[in-house]
Amino acid sequence: MTSETLTSDPTAADRGRSVLKHTLIIVFGVLMLYPLLWMLSSSFKPSETIFRETSLFPNQVIFDNYTEGWSSLAHPFQHYLFNSAVIAVLAIVGNLLTCSLAAYAFARVEFPLKKLWFALMLGTIMLPIHVLIVPQYVLFSKLGWINTILPLVVPKFLAHDAFFVFLMVQFIRSLPRELDEAARLDGCGHFRIYSRIVMPLCLPALATSAVFTFIWTWNDFFSQLIFLTDPDKYTVPVALRSFMDAQGQTSWGPLFAMSVVALVPIFGFFLAGQRYLTRGIATTGLK
Structure with a gap:
């Protein structure tokens, strides 16, 4: 040749x-x-x-x-891993439940000023957390929630994260409405359509929301630093900050070692949900 x-x-x-x-x-x-x-x-x-x-x-x-980093703080490092895990799990449950309900309402239910409310919901995505943190702190302080996990968890049960609502709205809109109409002929109302038909088909979108919720909650430093003041309630990001003392001296070796440990749950959670993410891209929720 x-x-x-x-x-x-x-x-x-x-x-x-x-x-x-x-x-x-x-x-x-x-x-x-x-x-x-x-x-x-x-x-x-x-x-x-x-x-x-x-x-x-x-x-x-x-x-x-690793041995020094695990035991050099006020509590063994598994204490902070547990605190972060509790907040992350509750955040996932809250986001999946309420954001999916709000998304179903926007995608399938007709109500007055629907487009206006949807636009306002999308507008909240553009608000940086630094703008919201002061009024949130004042509100939670008046409620007596400072130094508890409630400011980090309760908003998740109120469809607080508009990004996930928008993500699920777009996914539900891709599902054929003929499925809803067939269910109504069988006597199903909105809640049964939501729980029996829409949600099983939205598993890839729910997995995507769960993965991102876990990663964002696990890595959240700013909010947890503001609302958690008791060292007993510190989470992993705040505990890692504790390796730097008031004089600016840092124990770099233990800090990096515990940072590696803190990354393990993120990799594990992502790998566990990866096949659902791939399925969502490949099939758009339908088999």
Whole structure:
């Protein structure tokens, strides 16, 4: 086969573009993973060598950072993992229940000023948390909820996260209305249609909402720092902040070690829900 044939062969050209594309993807993937790999590597280095060694492979591998980080705070680190897990689970339950109810109402129920309320709901997505935190703090302070998990959990049971309402509205709108009409002929009302027909088909959207709710709640530092003042109620992000003392001195080794530990539930939750995310993209909720 001559060089002219290879040059003019569209299959060879497509193969070359595919190799180049995958090479670029791998390069960018490595660049994105580098901070994570550096943190993992640093968790096995002595604190005094973390910022002196540039290699991802430590010259001296130690495990003391994990044992020290696990027990160096006021409570063992599993205490803060448990606090974060409780808040995250309650947030997931609240978001899935109330956001799906609100989404069904916007997608399937006709009521006065529906488009206006939907537009106002979408408008709340553009409000940054720094604008809302002061009135929220005043309200929760008057209710006596400061230093409890209630400010972090109760809004989730009031369809507080408009992003997930919008996500589920778009998903429910993609479902054929013939399913609802057939259910009404069998005597089903809105609640039975919601619970027996719409929600089973919305499993990919619910899984997506659960995954993002868990990640955002688990990583939330600002709100938890504002509303939780008792060290006994600290969550993982606030506890990690405790590795830096008032003089600005930081125990970098234990900090990185516990940061790695804190990432494990996120990876586990994401991997557990990944197949539902893929199914939602591939099938848009219908088999």
